[in-house]
Every structure is written in structure tokens, then in C-alpha cells.
Amino acid sequence: MAATAAVMSLALAATTSGAQADTRTAAPSSHSTQQRGPDNENYDPPVYSPTTQTTYVGTPGNPLVRGWGVYQGLAEMAWLPYVVASPDQQNLLDKIVQRPKATWFGHWQSDNDITDRVRKYIELTTGGDPDVLVQTSIFRMDPWEGEACTRLPSAAEQASYKKWIDGFVAGVGDAHMAVIMQPDGPFALCAPGGSNLPAHMIRYAVRMLSALPNTSVYIDAGAADWNRDDPQKAVRMLFPMGIRWARGFALNSTHYDSTERQVRYAAEVSQALAKRGIPDKYGVINTASNGKPFKGYKYNGPNFDNARACTSTSDKHCVTLGIPPTVDVADPKWGLNPHDRRLAARYVDAYMWFGRPWLYNQASPFDMNRALTLARTTPY
Numbered sequence: 001m002a003a004t005a006a007v008m009s010l011a012l013a014a015t016t017s018g019a020q021a022d023t024r025t026a027a028p029s030s031h032s033t034q035q036r037g038p039d040n041e042n043y044d045p046p047v048y049s050p051t052t053q054t055t056y057v058g059t060p061g062n063p064l065v066r067g068w069g070v071y072q073g074l075a076e077m078a079w080l081p082y083v084v085a086s087p088d089q090q091n092l093l094d095k096i097v098q099r100p101k102a103t104w105f106g107h108w109q110s111d112n113d114i115t116d117r118v119r120k121y122i123e124l125t126t127g128g129d130p131d132v133l134v135q136t137s138i139f140r141m142d143p144w145e146g147e148a149c150t151r152l153p154s155a156a157e158q159a160s161y162k163k164w165i166d167g168f169v170a171g172v173g174d175a176h177m178a179v180i181m182q183p184d185g186p187f188a189l190c191a192p193g194g195s196n197l198p199a200h201m202i203r204y205a206v207r208m209l210s211a212l213p214n215t216s217v218y219i220d221a222g223a224a225d226w227n228r229d230d231p232q233k234a235v236r237m238l239f240p241m242g243i244r245w246a247r248g249f250a251l252n253s254t255h256y257d258s259t260e261r262q263v264r265y266a267a268e269v270s271q272a273l274a275k276r277g278i279p280d281k282y283g284v285i286n287t288a289s290n291g292k293p294f295k296g297y298k299y300n301g302p303n304f305d306n307a308r309a310c311t312s313t314s315d316k317h318c319v320t321l322g323i324p325p326t327v328d329v330a331d332p333k334w335g336l337n338p339h340d341r342r343l344a345a346r347y348v349d350a351y352m353w354f355g356r357p358w359l360y361n362q363a364s365p366f367d368m369n370r371a372l373t374l375a376r377t378t379p380y
Contacts, residue, residue, distance in 0.1 A: 041072070069100060071103055132176065138168065180250045217247055249266075251285050256293055291322040
């Protein structure tokens with residue numbers, strides 16, 4: 001996926017783009033401008049409860065079982081279009097804007113600015129509450145995706161990457177944060193000459209972030225369909241990327257495969273890691289994009305990164321919003337069979353939204369028509 005973004009595209013998206021959130025878990029939405037701070041950022045963010053269980057039943061020591069902050073500010077490309085949308089549009093967009101998501105950070109934040117950007121993001125997500133969970137995706141490797149298959153990072157790129165990561169770490173401090181590390185992880189396997197250099201750069205980031213007191217890192221391992229259900233493909237990338245130090249791994253970040261299939265794959269990957277001497281690693285699954293799932297290798301339409309959005313609630317094999325963010329991964333309401341529910345409770349920390357199907361090419365800019373279509377057609 002060509003997932004690049006620029007800070008300036010936020011303003012562009014606001015000018016060219018242009019049913020309530022799950023009341024069981026989300027804070028009530030408010031369209032009052034009095035709730036918004038300077039520069040159209042919300043300094044009084046809602047806090048989203050990812051569980052309805054009195055006593056959590058799921059993966060042991062799950063660090064995500066706490067209130068999840070909902071960032072609403074300029075780094076979220078849906079925010080400015082939402083602010084200027086009509087009330088009817090806002091009611092639909094609540095299904096995106098009022099839910100916690102992992103905002104992507106990358107080279108569009110400079111090496112010198114990243115610490116301040118992260119601190120402000122934490123402030124705007126938590127409202128100053130140190131117990132609230134913050135979510136991010138780090139997409140900082142350069143080169144990456146197709147270019148990563150043709151050349152290795154230069155010495156200057158390696159130095160810049162480490163400086164940026166060090167700055168990000170300094171910005172996080174003791175905040176509670178879940179980090180999705182480098183979406184589209186399988187591109188680490190295509191480095192020229194079989195080099196582990198890109199993977200080892202990612203490992204540096206994993207080790208630095210995991211050394212923080214309250215940060216949980218999940219390394220992107222592709223998706224079940226991407227890896228053709230072979231857990232060894234995930235193991236081959238996760239080992240050199242530092243899975244030993246991470247909480248676990250992330251699946252389905254830019255694909256649209258089913259949650260059930262990711263759950264089974266997460267179990268297989270965790271078991272395969274345990275056989276290699278690294279037990280107790282857990283998955284998180286992106287469910288932002290797979291409300292009507294399909295396998296990537298069976299997709300026949302144009303532009304997989306901007307695959308066809310569902311046109312109705314009865315449409316199939318198309319893109320729409322999936323299961324809302326939650327740690328209640330085994331809840332029967334999600335429709336998993338009993339076997340898959342048991343696997344989810346054992347091997348999956350959460351269903352999270354670190355995919356961005358409301359953005360063109362899952363990258364930039366925000367696509368208002370697509371976002372409204374996703375909100376209208378989701379089965380959840």
C-alpha cells in the first residue's frame with residue numbers, strides 16, 4: 001500500500017472533501033463548537049470504554065484493558081471535514097470520528113518536530129488523564145513497500161530513522177500507548193539480497209519503545225490472506241524485527257480479510273513463536289475495513305488499496321466498517337463461531353482501528369463520499 005501522507009494534506013482534505021457511534025461503548029457525541037479548542041482541535045476528548053465486562057476475560061495481562069482516548073485534531077484527516085460537515089453528515093461520520101483509532105506517524109513529521117508532535121497528540125487524546133490509552137501507528141521506514149524491494153536504506157536514512165525514533169520515544173514518556181509498528185510488515189522480507197537491515201532498524205524502534213514503562217508494541221505481520229495462512233511467513237519477519245521485546249503482532253492493517261480468519265491466524269502465529277522459544281505473544285486485528293470481508297488474492301477490481309466500497313448493507317465482498325474497537329474479542333455479538341471465540345479470547349488482545357479505509361488509497365486525502373458510504377453500509 002502506498003501509504004504516504006503530508007501535513008499540508010490535512011488542510012487540502014478539509015477544502016476538497018466535502019447512525020451515531022456505538023452508544024454501548026462510546027462517549028456521547030457533541031457537535032457544539034464550545035467543545036473544540038484553538039485551531040479546531042478538541043481539548044476535551046471523549047473516552048471510549050472498550051469493554052462491557054465487569055471482570056475482563058481474555059488474554060492475560062492485557063495492557064489495553066483501560067479507557068481508550070479518542071483523538072480529535074489536525075493529525076486526524078477526518079477531523080476538519082467533520083467539523084465543517086452538515087449535522088446529518090456528522091451523525092454518520094460519528095461512526096469514524098467518535099471512535100478510537102491509531103493515528104499514523106511517519107516521515108511527514110520531521111526529525112526535529114516529532115517529540116513535540118507526539119506530546120501534543122497524547123495531550124489531545126487523553127485530555128490530561130494519565131490512565132487513558134493512546135494509539136499510534138508508526139510508518140517511518142524509508143524506503144518501504146515496493147521501493148524496499150529494490151534498495152536498502154542509505155546511511156543518512158538510517159541515521160534519520162534512529163533520530164526520529166528517539167524523538168518519538170522521548171515524546172511518549174510514561175503515557176499508556178499501543179503502537180502498531182510499521183504497517184505492511186511483509187515488505188521487510190523483500191529486501192535486496194535477503195538483507196535484514198530494514199528489519200533490524202524496526203527492531204531498534206521496537207526495543208526502544210518496549211523499554212518504556214507503559215508502551216505496548218505490536219509489530220505488523222501482514223494478514224492471513226497476504227501470507228496465505230502460513231504462520232512461518234509471519235515468524236520469519238517477526239524474529240528479526242524484534243518480536244522478543246514486543247507485546248505481540250498486528251494483522252490486517254491494509255487488507256480486508258475476515259476477522260475470523262485473522263483470529264485463527266493469530267493463534268497459529270502465537271503458537272509458532274512459542275515453538276521457537278518466544279511464548280506469550282498476542283495479536284491485535286484491524287477491523288476498520290472488513291465489515292464485508294474478502295481475500296486480497298481474489299480481488300479482481302481496480303486499485304486494491306482503494307478497493308470498491310459497499311453500496312448497500314446487502315452488498316458483499318466490498319469495503320465497509322467492521323467490528324468497532326474493543327477488547328471484548330469473544331463477544332457472541334460479533335458472529336464468530338464458538339471455536340474462533342475461544343481462540344480470540346486466548347490469543348487476541350483487541351480489535352483495533354489502525355486501518356484507514358476512509359482515506360484515498362488508505363493514505364491521503366480524506367474522501368468524504370467514501371467515508372459516508374462506509375458509515376451507511378456497515379453491518380455494525
